[in-house]
Amino acid sequence: MHGMRLGYRFTVPALALLTILAALPLRAQDWVRxxxxxxxxxxxxxxADFKPVSADPQTPTLKAAFDATLYSDxxxxxxxxxxxxxFAPQAAPxxxxxxSLAQWAAAPANAAMLAFGSLSVANGRVVVNGWLFDTRNTANPQVLGKQYNENATEDMARTIAHRFADEIIYRLGGGINGIAETKIYFISSRSGSKEVWVMDYDGQNQHQVTHLGSISISPRVSPDNSRIAFASLGSEGWAIRMYSLELGRMVRFPGxxxxxxxxxxxxxxxxxxxxxxxSRSGDPEIWIADLNGGNLRRVxxxxxxxxxxxxxxKTGTQLAWVSGRTGLPQIYIMDQEGANIQRMTDGGYAVSPSWSPSGQFLTFSWNRKYGPGAPGGQDIYVMDIASKRWLQLTHDAGSNDFPSWSPDGRHIVFQRQVGGQTEIWSMLADGTEQHPLTQAGTNMMPNWSWK
Amino acid sequence: MNRRTRIMVPAVLLVALISLAGCKKKSEPNLTPAETAPATAAPEPTAQITAKPGSISAGDQVVLSWKTVDATDVSIDGIGKVPTTGVQTVTPSESTTYHLVAHGDGGTAEASARVVVSTPPAVAVPTNTMTAEEEFKANVQDIFYDYDTYDIRSDAQSTLSHDASYLDSHPSIKVVIGGYCDERGSDEYNLALGQNRADAAKNALVTAGIAADRIRVISYGKEKPFCSESTEECWQQNRRAGFSMDQK
Incomplete structure (x- = not known):
């Protein structure tokens, strides 16, 4: 009798624990999704692959770039x-x-929505006609119809695909603008020194922005895409510097x-x-200044x-930041006057916060097991600010840092160091669909444009 | 029937375990002191010591790192009594073998590390053979920090007072202090931490009487590391305030 009671005592909690463990990951990701x-x-x-409707020899190249970009977006x-x-029916409409909507609605495609159209090249221009149809609404299937006419280059074929993709995403994704035309600014040492670089959100079209020959870090693009603020090393230490994307040169930032x-x-x-x-006051603190250097104040x-x-x-009145005031760095939030300070992380080594466009979440890099002699994993997390509930997004894959939200709030770009190599990766905000955007050299500190 | 058996198995095992434990307890008083001795014997200590780099020019710094386990009393020849685990910089003027002896309840362990010094002994006074830069390096030594802190360690206090007395007697020399961090953690946070480290070293020199306007401070954070391996030894090398002559 005694033995039997013990047996139950061990079995019941074990079963309950298994049930909770099985249910947890799903529920955990749901609130983030x-x-x-x-x-x-x-x-x-x-x-659908778009139908080529011109004989111009550029047609196949531009169509291939368009089709691949639209599908990937x-x-x-x-x-x-x-x-x-x-699974697509053979004939490209x-x-x-x-x-033939019935063909697309049926197995194996089982499509609820269909994007299709045509592409032609003539007299140095590429013309794309694109439609989005609801396959089950045969009476009135058109959701979207668009025409684009641009210079016949591969870059413009990709740009048209980005625009058409963003129209579809806006229409089907609850009125949130797509990100296919957004940019990611980052630091690369490919030229021999750490400079600011830029690429399309999908890793295409990478090119160098600054040519300072020093060490530059932490690029942050302005909300209107007109300037990049970053820090560079000079003979007097590190200064915040500004590059004007409109003028194509450095501009002053007095403070x-x-x-x-x-x-x-x-x-x-x-x-x-x-x-x-x-550190102008003798200790690294958070300061705020106007663009002309005025109203400089410490918070x-x-x-x-x-x-x-x-x-x-969302509000423009609160800040999240990293403070080492209690030892290892932790994430805090405060209002812009420096009041209402709230500590968000409960330990470990937490750095590099980025605030979600909705204002609801923070993403940051966290090593929950940090300590001398026991280096744990530096991973990307998402935290709901109101409840402080968090979800780990990266697992057992290198050292991850500098997450940055996309303007649609659905994506996060970050840096991942594996061995001696640091590259930029992108993922959905629930941690799925992780893929690298850069492949060569050292690429780090990505910053997603605001639009 | 089947379900009942499944439940019973852990129960039977448990009962067996409890009874085993009971047996052991009961038989303990019967053991003679001789039989219990091996079980309570103190473990033999172990000791390791490294010196990096292993060969230097006279006047250069060497970082000694040592680690002992199960030792209560540790000493290094020529240095004396030291903590059971530690890091210290030395500037041997001739080739030296650093011999560490660790005494513990379970015995004694020894370890040694050799540093080969390649040029004639350096002296702390100006000679014709040393440039101003070499002399500065021989006399103003870097200090090291514990991980993720910018507190001046006790071993750094004596280095700093030596650094300060050299600067005090050479008032024309200006100095740049670089703040450095190990490769772990965020670039931005380490840059701020490196600033705190370099400022802490500057403040110590100012407190020791060196004019603040003779000292320039730059944080390098994780940039420009001294050592690039992912080991504790290497990380220690990189957690430093580095002194150099300001040529600006």
């Missing part, structure tokens, strides 16, 4: 269950008259240099002010590093 507009149901969408969006190209370390700039959502870390007052501010893009 809902909060980041990824949703829990994906729309079954087919993207829709796949990257995070809200579609994209029909594999091998070029016009609404040529499309940015003061000796010591001035670094990790962060734009307010209206683009009028910059928060940054400065933190604790010994130890205070660094890496990020504004709440």
């Amino acid at each position: 809902t909060g980041t507009n990824l949703g829990n149901e994906k729309i079954r969408l087919a993207a 829709l796949g990257n969006a995070g809200i579609f269950d994209l029909v594999s190209k091998s 070029g016009t609404p008259q040529e499309v 940015g240099a003061a000796g010591g370390s001035n670094q990790s700039p962060a734009w307010t959502p209206d683009g009028n002010r910059v928060a940054f870390s400065s 933190t007052y604790f010994a130890g590093p205070d660094v890496s501010p990020t504004w709440n893009p």
Whole structure:
């Protein structure tokens, strides 16, 4: 009798624990999927190869670039269950008259929505006609019809695909703008020194922006895409510097240099002010200045590093940042006057916060087991600010840092170091669909443009 | 029937375990002191010591790192009594073997590390053979920090007072202090931490009487590391305030 009671006591909690463990990962990701507009149901969408309707020799090249980009943009969006190209009916429809919706609605495609159209090249121009049809609404299937006419280059073929993809994503994704035309600014040492670089959101079209020959870090693009703020090493230490994307050269930022370390700039959502870390008072603290250097003021007052501010893009009145005031760095939030300080992380080594566009979440890099002699994993996390509930997004894959939200809130770009190599990766905000955007050299500190 | 058996198996095992434990307890008083001795014997200590780099020019610094286990009393020849685990910089003027002896309840362990010094002994006074830069390096030594802190360690206090007395007697020399961190953690946070480290070293020199306007401070964070391996030894080398002559 005694033995039997013990047996039950061991079995019942074990079963309960197993049930909880099985249910946890699903529930854990659900709140992130809902909060980041990824949703829990994906729309079954087919993207047909576009029909070439011109004899110009450029046609196949531009069509290949367009088809590949459109398919990849829709796949990257995070809200579609994209029909594999091998399931598509054989004939590519070029016009609404040529499309057989029943074929696309039936197995194996089972598409609820279909994107299709035509591409032609003539007299140095590429013309694309694109449609989005609801396969089950045979009476009135058209959701979207668009025409694009641009210079006949591969870059423009990709740009048209980005625009058409963003139209589809906006229409089917709850009115949230797509990110296919956004940019990612980052640091690369490919030229021999650490400079600011830029690439399309999908890793295409990478090129160098600054040519300073020093060490530059932490690029942050202004909300209107007109300037990049970053930090560079000079003879008096680190200064916040500005590059004008409109003028194609460096411009002044009067409050940015003061000796010591001035670094990790962060734009307010209206683009009028910059928060940054400065040691001008003798200790690295968070400061805020207008773009012309006016209204410079200090907002933190604790010994130890205070660094890496990020504004709440929804309100423009709160900041999250990293402070070492209690020892290992932790994530805190405060209002812009420096009041209402709240510690968000409960231990470990937490750095590099980025605030979600909705204002609801933080993403940051966290090593929950940090300590001497026992280096744990530095991974990307998402935290719901109100509840402090968190979800780990990367697991057992290198050292991960500098997460940055996409403007649609559905994606996060970050840096991953494996061995001696650091590259930039992208993923959905629930941690799925992780893929590298850079492959060669050292590439780090990505920053996603605001639009 | 089947279900009942499944439940019973762990129960039977448990009962067996409890009774085993009971047996052991009961038989303990019967053991003679001789039989219990091996079980309570203190473990034999172990000791390791490294010196990096292993060969230097006279006047250069060497970082000694040592680690002992199960030792209570540790000493290094020529240095004396030291903590059971530690890091210290030395500037041997001639080839030296650092011999560490660790005494513990379970015995004694020894370890040694040799540093080969390649040029004639350096002296702390100006000679015709040393440039100003070499002399500075021989006399103003870097200090090291514990991980993720910028507190001046006790072993760094004596280095700093030596550094300060040299700077005090050479008032024309200006100095740049670089703040460095190990490769772990975030670039931005380490840059701020490196700033705190370099500023802490500057403040110590200022407290020791060196004019603040003779000292320039730059944080390098994780940039420009001294050592690039992912080992604790290497990380220790990189957690430093580095002193150099300001040529600006």
